[in-house]
Amino acid sequence: MSDRCKFKQYVWELPLRWFHWINVLAIVLLSGTGFLIGHPVTLGSTPSDYAMGWIRLIHFVAAYAFTVSVASRVVWSFIGNEHASWRAFFPMFSAKGREKLRHMIRYYTLQTHQVPETVGHNPLATTAYFALFLVYLGMILTGFAMYATHAPGGVMFRSLGFMYSHFSLQGMRLAHHFGMWLIFGFVINHIYSAWLMDIKEHGGEISSMFSGYKFTVKKGE
């Protein structure tokens, strides 16, 4: 246990925290409704019920919210602070980043007892987030491509024309299911890592996503 005073640092700005929690809520809603769309349960008692209709409506509204949130996060990586910057997502392209990445991997694989201190994102996490954003992109493209088939010839259908010429709808459906499982795998990893670092770092890892503040040994730049 350290008896040292730590510096309070504002790391996560308000928009970034909003994007994070909108994504969380959207992923929960999308997965829940997605399960029911992929494996529906007979919920209607008469043909004039609208159970699947509402489930799909929630799925599509959450999908739009998620898409706007993810797109906003990408934009924010160009206007937010250094911790939110797109540069943080490519640690492997700088010597310092590679060094931090190596240390993080050594710590995770139990090869060192020294907990690495990171003020913003840790470099291993941002590498995973970059992969996660690619999965998001795949989910958004396959999702809206399947959605747009209700109105062939519409603006969305036509702008997603490249999807239809490269992939079959059944292939997209399969990829959409796998994408969800990849996101689940990520979420398990993410919650575990946040919990682990909260315990090991004593930096307020988990509460920082609510308050925006972290506690670090070194005074921030």
Add this chain to the structure above:
Amino acid sequence: MSKTRTEARDDSELSIGQILKERGVSRRDFLKFCSTVTAALALPPSFAPSVARALDEVKRPPLVWLEFQGCTGDSEALLRSANPTVAEIILDILSVDYHETIMAAAGHQAEAALDKTITDYKGKYFAVIEGSIPMKDGGVYGCVGGKSHLERARQVCGGAAATIAIGTCASYGGIPAAAPNPTGAVGVKEAVPGATVINLPGCPCNADNLTATIVHYLVFNKIPALDGHGRPLFAYGKRIHDNCERRPHFDAGQYVEHWGDEGHRKGYCLYKMGCKGPATFHNCPTQRYNEKTAWPIGSGHPCVGCAEPQFWDVMSPMYRRLPNVPGFGIEHTADAIGLGLAAGAAGAFVVHGALSAMRKDKEPGEDAKED
């Protein structure tokens, strides 16, 4: 089918209206046909008189029908189209000069008739291709009269005013092209990229869509508007799911769970039985088959997606929502694999967490390497 004539040239100078009159098709039946085909083309009813006028005057285009690597199901569908006058009228509108299944001529005589038509009417005749074209090993897997299908297709489709690829095999390769595709089967457009091809996929193609396509050409003198897969929008512009008579059951949340269960008997949605209606563009729900009385979903069977590119591969298994995952056993659905991956990840982190909990790690301090 004695009406299919190799001596048909005699009345090729007559207009369709005159021929129908000679053949005893009443004016009333003709106008009924014009209304039906106007509806099939998704044109407003006010177009019916224009269709009738145009068909009255137009000369019959010569047509050759080539059977390649297929099951002749599209020919069967055409010959058995029971709609009172449609089948007759198709054969009366068209001067079918060559059709392996129904022509009277045989052998060299038949091949000579084909050669004559495509030479004499170059750029004016229609080609209808049924069945896929095997490309592997120089196209040796399909020959008629000593000429490979590929060679014939290049020759015939290249000189046609328009080529209609009838059925899924001719459109996209279909069942012969299913993995592992031993003959290298492809659709007409892929085999003869330069040809003007209209795809009319379906297994079989609905003969009404064939008639409508030809009528469209005769009336407007151009091919109908096509979608990204080369299919006429009037017939393939909407998903089966969106025009399905069982759609209210889908939206309500009423599904067939097992064959013959209460839901199945009540006509509930077949989505859980692997219906591919949500992934298939075709006018089956509105145009239907067998005198417009029946179609698969109406008869209690899920759509198998026969009108889509890469049918069979992407639409199988027929009775499951999702395709099989290559490399895994057929009983492994995508979601079972996903669940296994997620559970594996969770297990790994439980172990990692236990190991981390037992270790005395050094908290970041002044000597921390970072920052």
